[in-house]
Amino acid sequence: MTGVLSDRQRDELHRSLLEYLHASEFSDTYDALKRDAGLDAYAPDPKSRYAGLLEKKWLSTIRLQKKNMELENKVRALEKELDTTPNARRGAFVASWHPSTPRHTLLGHRQPITDAAFHPRFSMLATASEDMTIKIWDWETGELEQTLKGHTKPVQSIAFDYGGKYLVSCSSDLAIKIWDITEGWKNVRTMHGHEHSVSSACFLPGDQHIISASRDRTLKLWETATGFCTRTLRGHSDWVRAVTVSSDARLFASASSDRTVRIWDAGTGEMRNELRGHEHVVECVMFAPATAYAALCALGGIRAPRDESAAHSGQFLASGSRDKTIRLWTQQGQCIRVLAGHDNWVRALAFSPNGKYLLSVSDDKTMRVWDLASGRCIKAIDAHNHFCTSLAWGRSWVEDNQVGRPVNVVATGSVDLGVKVWAP
Numbered sequence: 001m002t003g004v005l006s007d008r009q010r011d012e013l014h015r016s017l018l019e020y021l022h023a024s025e026f027s028d029t030y031d032a033l034k035r036d037a038g039l040d041a042y043a044p045d046p047k048s049r050y051a052g053l054l055e056k057k058w059l060s061t062i063r064l065q066k067k068n069m070e071l072e073n074k075v076r077a078l079e080k081e082l083d084t085t086p087n088a089r090r091g092a093f094v095a096s097w098h099p100s101t102p103r104h105t106l107l108g109h110r111q112p113i114t115d116a117a118f119h120p121r122f123s124m125l126a127t128a129s130e131d132m133t134i135k136i137w138d139w140e141t142g143e144l145e146q147t148l149k150g151h152t153k154p155v156q157s158i159a160f161d162y163g164g165k166y167l168v169s170c171s172s173d174l175a176i177k178i179w180d181i182t183e184g185w186k187n188v189r190t191m192h193g194h195e196h197s198v199s200s201a202c203f204l205p206g207d208q209h210i211i212s213a214s215r216d217r218t219l220k221l222w223e224t225a226t227g228f229c230t231r232t233l234r235g236h237s238d239w240v241r242a243v244t245v246s247s248d249a250r251l252f253a254s255a256s257s258d259r260t261v262r263i264w265d266a267g268t269g270e271m272r273n274e275l276r277g278h279e280h281v282v283e284c285v286m287f288a289p290a291t292a293y294a295a296l297c298a299l300g301g302i303r304a305p306r307d308e309s310a311a312h313s314g315q316f317l318a319s320g321s322r323d324k325t326i327r328l329w330t331q332q333g334q335c336i337r338v339l340a341g342h343d344n345w346v347r348a349l350a351f352s353p354n355g356k357y358l359l360s361v362s363d364d365k366t367m368r369v370w371d372l373a374s375g376r377c378i379k380a381i382d383a384h385n386h387f388c389t390s391l392a393w394g395r396s397w398v399e400d401n402q403v404g405r406p407v408n409v410v411a412t413g414s415v416d417l418g419v420k421v422w423a424p
Helices: 007-023 027-036 053-084 088-096 290-300 308-312
Strands: 102-107 113-118 124-129 133-138 143-149 155-160 166-171 175-180 186-192 198-203 209-214 218-223 229-234 240-245 251-256 260-265 271-276 282-287 316-321 325-330 335-340 346-351 357-362 366-371 376-382 388-393 410-414 418-422
Touching: 007 027, 007 053, 113 388, 113 410, 113 418, 124 155, 124 410, 124 418, 133 155, 166 198, 175 198, 175 209, 209 240, 218 240, 240 282, 251 282, 260 282, 260 316, 290 316, 290 325, 290 335, 316 346, 325 346, 325 357, 357 388, 366 388
Parallel strands: 113 155, 155 198, 198 240, 282 346, 346 388
Antiparallel strands: 102 418, 113 124, 124 133, 133 143, 155 166, 166 175, 175 186, 198 209, 209 218, 218 229, 240 251, 251 260, 260 271, 282 316, 316 325, 325 335, 346 357, 357 366, 366 376, 388 410, 410 418
């Protein structure tokens, strides 16, 4: 019980139990609970907020359980009907979907949005802001569920772990914080070690470690369980703006104000390759999913790897820069295509789960959709009224049978203080 309820919730439960026991004339049990709960001074009051509270919550729980069961049965029936109904048009729509019209505009932050992240399993979206807070939304309804406070300067980056239990955040206050979703978003760990603003942080697959990037020109690897820094990676000559991890956790990629992207061996901490070509600060970097490899191989005239294990080791990546371009790279450092079209700094990138598209947002206030098979921009969307600063594409749902299903939902954040959710 201690790990489930907060002190306030536990006290409310005890008092409502005392009211129920007193009204039911269970005197011995009433006296024992008062004594054991340390509420000897409590006096029952039929007009208090605790009187009848236990019965109300009990009835509400039963009603919600019944409604939940009815909805689950309805969902199963609809899914069965959908799966057994042939509809090539529907399948093509899911496979080819890309953002077009926003479903919601989420307002609540008081300063520019800096990052956004989708929960890997639930319809939950986290947003970070220069107002020093993190907000948790239900992206399906657009409702605000929680505001997390703890950082003392702008929050620069956020990311969920792969299991969906924790959220990591980093800030200009030099701190990295871990928030436990199962404990009411409690801040369970704060890590210090960087000597300047922490720009980016994310979990490694397996959720045992976190990698962070900082203006102090370093990357740091942290143990999730202890908060201990196990390795510091040095090599960049300027602010490290972003860091990302390959799907098998063998590689890191970092983007820096020194105009380079560097690829690191996660096991040894050694730099594998330095990618040069951008003419200005590199703001963002992302590894491409394995589903995009066929299109990228064709685009670059590269032979697909024969070894199947290589298909999950960060073979390709994309970077965005203040030089207004996006570059597609091989792991070995070959630039296979330069995507030009934005009229201002490129601030964030996201690959579609099916590997068909690359999305980008920019200070030109647009979101662009790039077709990876051709390397062309197939759509430019006026996304916000001010600079676009962040972008996220929802991960895959984890079904009961452990089969992933692509999630077609995108979030964009802006200096205009709004977050837009784009979904079919």
